[in-house]
Amino acid sequence: xxxxxxxxxxxxxxxxxxxxxxxxxxxxxxxxxxxxxxxxxxxxxxxxxxxxxxxxxxxxxxxxxxxxxxxxxxxxxxxxxxxxxxxxxxxxxxxxxxxxxxxxxxxxxxxxxxxxxxxxxxxxxxxxxxxxxxxxxxxxxxxxxxxxxxxxxxxxxxxxxxxxxxxxxxxxxxxxxxxxxxxxxxxxxxxxxxxxxxxxxxxxxxxxxxxxxxxxxxxxxxxxxxxxxxxxxxxxxxxxxxxxxxxxxxxxxxxxxxxxxxxxxxxxxxxxxxxxxxxxxxxxxxxxxxxxxxxxxxxxxxxxxxxxxxxxxxxxxxxxxxxxxxxxxxxxxxxxxx
Amino acid sequence: xxxxxxxxxxxxxxxxxxxxxxxxxxxxxxxxxxxxxxxxxxxxxxxxxxxxxxxxxxxxxxxxxxxxxxxxxxxxxxxxxxxxxxxxxxxxxxxxxxxxxxxxxxxxxxxxxxxxxxxxxxxxxxxxxxxxxxxxxxxxxxxxxxxxxxxxxxxxxxxxxxxxxxxxxxxxxxxxxxxxxxxxxxxxxxxxxxxxxxxxxxxxxxxxxxxxxxxxxxxxxxxxxxxxxxxxxxxxxxxxxxxxxxxxxxxxxxxxxxxxxxxxxxxxxxxxxxxxxxxxxxxxxxxxxxxxxxxxxxxxxxxxxxxxxxxxxxxxxxxxxxxxxxxxxxxxxxxxxx
DNA sequence: GTACTGTGTCGAAGCGCTTCGACGCCGTAT
DNA sequence: ATACGGCGTCGAAGCGCTTCGACACAGTAC
Numbered sequence: 001x002x003x004x005x006x007x008x009x010x011x012x013x014x015x016x017x018x019x020x021x022x023x024x025x026x027x028x029x030x031x032x033x034x035x036x037x038x039x040x041x042x043x044x045x046x047x048x049x050x051x052x053x054x055x056x057x058x059x060x061x062x063x064x065x066x067x068x069x070x071x072x073x074x075x076x077x078x079x080x081x082x083x084x085x086x087x088x089x090x091x092x093x094x095x096x097x098x099x100x101x102x103x104x105x106x107x108x109x110x111x112x113x114x115x116x117x118x119x120x121x122x123x124x125x126x127x128x129x130x131x132x133x134x135x136x137x138x139x140x141x142x143x144x145x146x147x148x149x150x151x152x153x154x155x156x157x158x159x160x161x162x163x164x165x166x167x168x169x170x171x172x173x174x175x176x177x178x179x180x181x182x183x184x185x186x187x188x189x190x191x192x193x194x195x196x197x198x199x200x201x202x203x204x205x206x207x208x209x210x211x212x213x214x215x216x217x218x219x220x221x222x223x224x225x226x227x228x229x230x231x232x233x234x235x236x237x238x239x240x241x242x243x244x245x246x247x248x249x250x251x252x253x254x255x256x257x258x259x260x261x262x263x264x265x266x267x268x269x270x271x272x273x274x275x276x277x278x279x280x281x282x283x284x285x286x287x288x289x290x291x292x293x294x295x296x297x298x299x300x301x302x303x304x305x306x307x308x309x310x311x312x313x314x315x316x317x318x319x320x321x322x323x324x325x326x327x328x329x330x331x332x333x334x335x336x337x338x
Numbered sequence: 339x340x341x342x343x344x345x346x347x348x349x350x351x352x353x354x355x356x357x358x359x360x361x362x363x364x365x366x367x368x369x370x371x372x373x374x375x376x377x378x379x380x381x382x383x384x385x386x387x388x389x390x391x392x393x394x395x396x397x398x399x400x401x402x403x404x405x406x407x408x409x410x411x412x413x414x415x416x417x418x419x420x421x422x423x424x425x426x427x428x429x430x431x432x433x434x435x436x437x438x439x440x441x442x443x444x445x446x447x448x449x450x451x452x453x454x455x456x457x458x459x460x461x462x463x464x465x466x467x468x469x470x471x472x473x474x475x476x477x478x479x480x481x482x483x484x485x486x487x488x489x490x491x492x493x494x495x496x497x498x499x500x501x502x503x504x505x506x507x508x509x510x511x512x513x514x515x516x517x518x519x520x521x522x523x524x525x526x527x528x529x530x531x532x533x534x535x536x537x538x539x540x541x542x543x544x545x546x547x548x549x550x551x552x553x554x555x556x557x558x559x560x561x562x563x564x565x566x567x568x569x570x571x572x573x574x575x576x577x578x579x580x581x582x583x584x585x586x587x588x589x590x591x592x593x594x595x596x597x598x599x600x601x602x603x604x605x606x607x608x609x610x611x612x613x614x615x616x617x618x619x620x621x622x623x624x625x626x627x628x629x630x631x632x633x634x635x636x637x638x639x640x641x642x643x644x645x646x647x648x649x650x651x652x653x654x655x656x657x658x659x660x661x662x663x664x665x666x667x668x669x670x671x672x673x674x675x676x
Numbered sequence: 677g678t679a680c681t682g683t684g685t686c687g688a689a690g691c692g693c694t695t696c697g698a699c700g701c702c703g704t705a706t
Numbered sequence: 707a708t709a710c711g712g713c714g715t716c717g718a719a720g721c722g723c724t725t726c727g728a729c730a731c732a733g734t735a736c
Contacts (some may be wrong), residue, residue: 004692004694005693013716014715014716014717015692015693015716016693016718017714018697019693020694020715023695025694025695026713026715029714032714032715044450044452045450045550046446047451047692048691048692048693049451049452050391050392050397050452050692050693051392051691051692052692052694053387053391053392053693053721054386054388054389054391054691054692054694054721054723055522055692055694055721068420074412074416078412078415081435085360085435085436089437089439094435096432096433096434097423097435098423099427102427107382109384111383113385113386114339114388115387156720201711207435213523217464221620222619223621223622252622260556281560282561284590287424341721342723342724343722352687353686353687353723354686354723354724354725357723357724358724358725363725364725365683366684366685367684370685383725386721388723389722390724392692392693392721392722392724393690393693393722393724394725453695636721647677672736
């Protein structure tokens with residue numbers, strides 16, 4: 001293993017000079033710099049991460065807490081995680097992967113040990129138990145998702161309320177009056193996951209404004225669950241002509257079941273999905289959808305965290321405006337047979 | 339920030355004693371141990387990771403290289419990653435997340451800097467460019483996936499060859515003679531991804547033994563690609579009655595298209611999938627499938643890596659035997675109308 | 677009683693790096 | 707010519723921990 005001292009000796013300078021060449025924190029003459037860089041290359045030197053962390057109390061690592069559950073919005077999670085990792089690298093940071101398993105303890109451990117310089121939390125609940133700890137620790141952090149109380153926190157998220165509203169506006173504009181909302185699994189609502197509740201709020205509020213009737217039903221993914229849910233919906237609201245779906249694994253079952261029941265999309269029934277674009281275009285009907293900007297959220301989180309670590313940036317909340325793309329799953333409401 | 343020295347002072351012992359209490363590397367009297375542990379709790383002490391890494395040249399971090407591509411087998415990747423992370427924690431290790439982006443450089447960086455004690459590589463290609471570097475570095479590592487040359491490497495993977503064979507045996511046992519294999523996207527084969535090629539080998543070899551006719555077609559996910567692929571298959575082999583699908587995002591399109599063409603599953607056509615169980619049971623037809631044991635692979639990789647780091651364990655290849663679960667998508671081949 | 681073995685604890689020497697203050701040198705202002 | 711301010715470099719002091727050898731003491735064996 002090659003050390004700084006060896007590089008220094010090889011280049012005929014002192015260790016501190018090599019360090020300054022590496023960090024750029026003091027000016028170094030061009031000739032010296034070149035000589036040092038040459039030695040570094042020749043010897044194949046890599047600074048030792050531990051020593052660096054100890055001396056500078058900076059690990060250049062960002063901890064990313066992902067939810068343990070693999071049963072929902074997996075592609076979104078993965079996309080965020082990858083965006084976070086690649087963006088972090090461009091700023092010289094590595095990502096430490098923490099699963100939700102440890103819960104709040106993970107925050108304590110990471111904060112206490114100086115393992116990471118900062119944290120990104122995903123899958124934030126409205127009243128998340130990790131937050132008090134995070135606030136107290138003073139650990140720089142960014143949340144992907146919005147808790148109920150954001151004071152002193154930095155957050156980024158899609159504007160789910162606006163997303164819900166946007167879906168309804170689109171359907172209302174096409175003349176639909178009775179809308180069914182197919183949501184995430186019941187467990188998601190029970191945990192008071194921010195995005196799910198906020199979407200619902202947005203939907204309901206705008207429904208009131210526009211005079212629409214909205215029926216919300218959580219739904220596990222898969223065909224069997226969807227079949228039951230759909231039957232109940234048409235039972236309760238036979239006049240339903242518009243659907244909003246916020247559950248990737250319910251999209252395809254819904255389309256299949258509608259088809260099977262002889263309800264054509266979009267002639268008889270319109271469907272708006274809230275999902276990544278890839279899911280929307282790969283579905284059996286190209287779906288009108290509001291995209292979940294997973295990459296943008298991941299990138300934004302890292303960039304604002306890095307800004308914080310550099311002493312720039314402030315605590316605040318960034319809500320990404322939703323964008324609805326019209327595809328082939330929505331159309332004018334059918335005129336009711338008189 | 340609380341340091342070891344402060345704990346030592348508080349407990350009235352020397353720093354080294356505290357260290358030995360923590361590591362258990364020397365025997366400590368029960369009373370001293372308790373006193374120290376008490377002090378640790380009272381002061382809220384957390385060992386500093388950097389200092390520890392520097393002094394012991396062990397970071398207690400395992401690097402996990404995941405593929406950058408988010409367009410294929412995402413749920414499997416995620417499941418593996420989570421299994422790796424949780425298993426690692428039970429052994430006191432954290433996971434550093436590396437994306438494929440950096441490629442071989444990441445290996446060099448991690449190895450050189452002592453950032454991680456070991457690596458786990460996913461998405462290994464048959465002739466992976468990271469391997470020479472890995473071998474040379476002497477970095478303890480485990481591959482999830484099987485390269486062409488495994489000398490000096492530790493690997494874990496599903497036995498894809500046996501998986502392919504198993505699928506064919508099942509279909510052959512039901513009387514099917516003409517089998518179509520719907521594979522991953524063409525890019526996957528172009529990259530010479532191990533699992534895809536090995537599955538194909540297994541399929542073809544056993545097909546020969548059993549006298550079956552096999553037609554293999556790579557396929558992008560989604561409905562449009564699947565429609566084209568399926569049309570070509572029936573065009574070329576109208577007598578096809580059995581399908582093997584190794585592409586999560588092609589499963590549902592295939593089922594939908596078959597249905598649409600009036601081919602009943604499993605009465606007219608049988609389908610065997612190679613996918614996680616969850617996908618198999620959530621599909622519109624409960625699929626006969628060979629499960630991809632994502633969790634087991636992740637867990638196994640970590641456990642063998644930890645064994646290596648502890649000086650136990652050897653370089654070798656573990657192939658997990660495939661298991662086929664019969665569900666509702668396969669049945670006897672239809673007797674051809676005479 | 678002495679010699680010896682173990683057990684439990686301590687002190688000190690690093691691990692490889694960053695960073696602060698000091699210092700020599702040269703160019704410019706006086 | 708003298709004084710002065712930068713610039714470029716060096717030396718040394720840690721960062722908080724692990725670990726090795728030393729040592730004191732008690733217990734056992736003769």
